[in-house]
Amino acid sequence: MSKPSVFFSHSSSDREQLVELKNLLAKYTGGTLDIFMSSDGESIPFGRNWVHKIEEGLNNASIMFVFVTPTSVNSNWIYFEAGYAYSKDIEVIPVALGVDIGLLKAPLSLLQGFNLVSSDSLNNFISIINKKFDFAFEEKFTDEDYIGIVSDSSLMSYDFILSDIFSKVRFQVYPQIRMSCDETITIDLNSIYTKLVDKLDLLNLKYSKSETSGTNTLLVAGIKVVYKYNTNKSNKSEIDKSNDKIYFKISTYNFENSIVIFNELISCIDNKKYCYLWFSHSSEYRYIIEVEDISSLIYLDNDLHEVSDDRPGVYPYKSARFAIFEYEDLSAERTNKEEILSVIFDDNKFDVVEFYDLVQYLLDKKIIRRAL
Structure with missing residues (x-):
């Protein structure tokens, strides 16, 4: 009896990261899957017609994971493979690594996928496979697994190191934003802070939190969020909030991974042009x-x-x-x-x-x- 088949659609530039993921996924599923990956040196033996083998791999697959990275986000090939698989009624799932899934173009943007931002998101592979094939594998991906996979970022191909050039990155939100000479909008910073905490919980990300009088702080994956607010009443009934602010500081180390989470967090901020x-x-x-x-x-x-x-x-x-x-x-x-x-x-x-x-x-x- 043949094994259930899963297809990894990817750019060859991302080979090292995805071979690591493939090996871990095979380990945590007990070798019960046939995982087809064109660049792993195993799925297509040397001397074979690679186009025919890819077509064969697609025809056998029940799930296709389409890996979108900085090197492949504009590649026509992954969109071609995904379109072909979708036409064959194969379940196509986009997976964003080092980019934000919200930046994908159609038709991938129309499909339900996920960002790889933590070990918990890696365990999405296990839960999807369990559901598709009626398995019951334990979700075993660890933080060490995640670090091992993302550490070989495809952005390393640039001629510079971001942390050498930039010392800090920041973004600030104030209670009032002047959009034009005639338009000023008011933003509820306390509501935004609550949404930020809820978003981190929803993403199931590990983070630390400190809340003291006048300052609340969140720390997650190279991002520090500080909510500064006034607690002193300027008169008997009101507190002056004009100097309140929420600011984000983002580390330039592993910036491409932190920015994916940043994109998730700023979705909590309403009324911004x-x-x-x-x-x-x-x-x-x-x-x-x-x-x-x-x-x-x-x-x-x-x-x-x-x-x-x-x-x-x-x-x-x-x-x-x-x-x-x-x-x-x-x-x-x-x-x-x-x-x-x-x-x-x-x-x-x-x-x-x-x-x-x-x-x-x-x-x-x-x-x-x-x-x-």
Whole structure:
């Protein structure tokens, strides 16, 4: 009797990560599955017609997991394989690793999938297989398994290390946001904080929480969320909330994994037209700040030279926009000017692949450069 068959649709660039996953999945399911993976050196023996073997693997499969990573998110091949499998009534499940599943294009965006952000999300493979084949395997994936799989990120192919260039990344939400000269919206920060906690619980992510008078803090997977609020009444009945804020600080280590969770968390924030992330450079790097200098350096790039929102110094880059400026936090005890790269994005989804491309572009143009 033949084994139930599962098909891994993927880019060959992601081979090492997915071979590790395949081996662990085979281990935790007791070798009861035939897991077809074209680049593993086993599913297609050398000298065989690989197109025929892939077609055979698809015809035998009951489930196809489509792995979408920074290197494959724009690949036509995985969309072709997924479409072929779907036409054969094979259950197709997109799995996002290092990118956010919300960024997928149709038809994959129309299918129910999941982000790989933790050991719990790895155990989705076990639960899906149990349901499909009426098995009862224990969900055994561990945090160590997850780290072993994601540590070989395909974003390592870029010519830079993000944590060398940037010292901190942040995003802030205030109780009032001025959308235009005539429009100001009010945001309930306390409600947002409650939604953030609920979202972490819903995602079943491990996190720590501290709640004291005036400051609540969440820490999860390289992201610190701080809710600062005033507890002193300005008169007998009201508390002044004008200086309240929620701010996110994101580590630049394993940034591509943290940003997937960040995208999940910012979905809790209502009434926002767009979002942004501020990137502060490390002591080893500097930004070109003057708008006329930046304009000069990118002048011949017609797609970038179009100014966004009629604001000098704000430039489009693919689906996002960026600006570079000096910022001075006047509320801090010791004020000092800071150089900021602001990346503005719509639809509440930060595209990490586009961001890496942007950083590479700014490095090539010497807009981001090593300090003297």
